Amino acid sequence: MAAEQELTPTSYIGHHLTFFEQPVGQGSFWTLNLDSLVTAVVLGVLGIGLLWWVVRGATSGVPNKRQAFVELACEFVDEQAKGIFQGDRRFIAPAALTVFVWVLLMNAMDFLPVDVTAWFYEHVLHLEHWRQVPTADVNTTFALSLSVWLLMIWFSIAVKGFGGWVHELFCSPFGANPLLWPANFAFNLVEYISKPLSHSLRLFGNMYAGEIIFLLLWMMAGAGIAGTIFAVPLGLAWAIFHILIVVLQAYIFMMLTIVYIAMAHESH
Amino acid sequence: MEKIQFIALVQAYTGVGIGLMVGLGALGACVGVGVMCSRFLEGAARQPEMIPALQAKVFLLLGLIDASFIIGLGIGMFFAFANPLLGALR
Numbered sequence: 001m002a003a004e005q006e007l008t009p010t011s012y013i014g015h016h017l018t019f020f021e022q023p024v025g026q027g028s029f030w031t032l033n034l035d036s037l038v039t040a041v042v043l044g045v046l047g048i049g050l051l052w053w054v055v056r057g058a059t060s061g062v063p064n065k066r067q068a069f070v071e072l073a074c075e076f077v078d079e080q081a082k083g084i085f086q087g088d089r090r091f092i093a094p095a096a097l098t099v100f101v102w103v104l105l106m107n108a109m110d111f112l113p114v115d116v117t118a119w120f121y122e123h124v125l126h127l128e129h130w131r132q133v134p135t136a137d138v139n140t141t142f143a144l145s146l147s148v149w150l151l152m153i154w155f156s157i158a159v160k161g162f163g164g165w166v167h168e169l170f171c172s173p174f175g176a177n178p179l180l181w182p183a184n185f186a187f188n189l190v191e192y193i194s195k196p197l198s199h200s201l202r203l204f205g206n207m208y209a210g211e212i213i214f215l216l217l218w219m220m221a222g223a224g225i226a227g228t229i230f231a232v233p234l235g236l237a238w239a240i241f242h243i244l245i246v247v248l249q250a251y252i253f254m255m256l257t258i259v260y261i262a263m264a265h266e267s268h
Numbered sequence: 269m270e271k272i273q274f275i276a277l278v279q280a281y282t283g284v285g286i287g288l289m290v291g292l293g294a295l296g297a298c299v300g301v302g303v304m305c306s307r308f309l310e311g312a313a314r315q316p317e318m319i320p321a322l323q324a325k326v327f328l329l330l331g332l333i334d335a336s337f338i339i340g341l342g343i344g345m346f347f348a349f350a351n352p353l354l355g356a357l358r
């Protein structure tokens with residue numbers, strides 16, 4: 001933290017919630033959160049690259065521990081996909097595995113204590129601000145969920161044809177009578193808008209709120225002896241609970257990806 | 269002096285709003301999770317062999333039921349630390 005700025009609770013939290021931004025145009029829409037982008041890309045390359053590297057050296061004989069671990073993960077995701085979607089799983093299951101591994105790694109960045117890594121970012125990398133949890137950035141979670149949304153629409157059109165998809169937009173769930181077309185369209189519009197919104201904001205809310213609660217707890221720990229005595233067990237309890245939340249939210253994101261893409265294959 | 273009074277007014281109402289958001293959201297989430305878990309326990313007692321299958325679904329539903337509450341919590345935290353309503357005062 002900068003030495004010339006007086007350390008107040010608001011400034012501590014504000015500092016840890018400021019993005020490392022890179023404008024590429026006018027206005028806040030064209031400002032990239034470079035910290036989220038770089039961390040997300042690095043974690044994606046590491047995670048998926050690890051999977052690829054293990055699969056490259058895979059044998060059909062007795063597997064070593066790395067291969068067994070990757071096989072465990074693949075089977076787990078395939079079981080979930082098989083339970084939800086009874087069609088050709090050759091796209092859905094790998095997509096779900098990618099989403100699961102990537103979101104899990106991005107969420108796991110929340111385990112690193114922010115004060116220690118802030119020292120690293122400031123003195124080793126000379127960066128004033130750096131948010132290390134990409135999924136605590138609403139841009140990242142929206143990017144993921146909008147990609148799933150586009151996949152949903154793509155599969156709807158691929159399975160039912162463009163005409164079939166438009167017919168379904170205007171004629172389900174109430175009926176094909178032209179008087180019902182506005183009602184059907186409104187229903188479907190709400191469904192199509194609420195799915196990516198809830199998909200992304202659930203993940204974002206969990207990670208963002210988790211980070212803020214961590215910051216508040218550490219601030220309490222810095223407020224004298226009584227603060228430290230209370231903050232340590234609370235912080236421990238919250239950290240343990242957050243381990244569950246990190247894995248659970250990645251699992252939920254993956255399951256909803258499978259469910260949305262599977263629902264796109266259905267026709268009414 | 270006037271400006272400080274306006275700022276205090278906005279912050280006070282924002283505080284009440286955050287309390288309502290978090291409190292009511294927690295109420296809904298806890299009641300929902302309680303109902304779901306009671307059904308799970310009922311089902312587990314009737315058919316213990318279904319426990320692994322049901323448990324996976326329980327965790328999934330836990331996350332889905334918590335969703336609106338956590339979104340409300342996120343919005344509440346956003347208002348607590350970067351209150352956009354104060355921007356109109358500047």
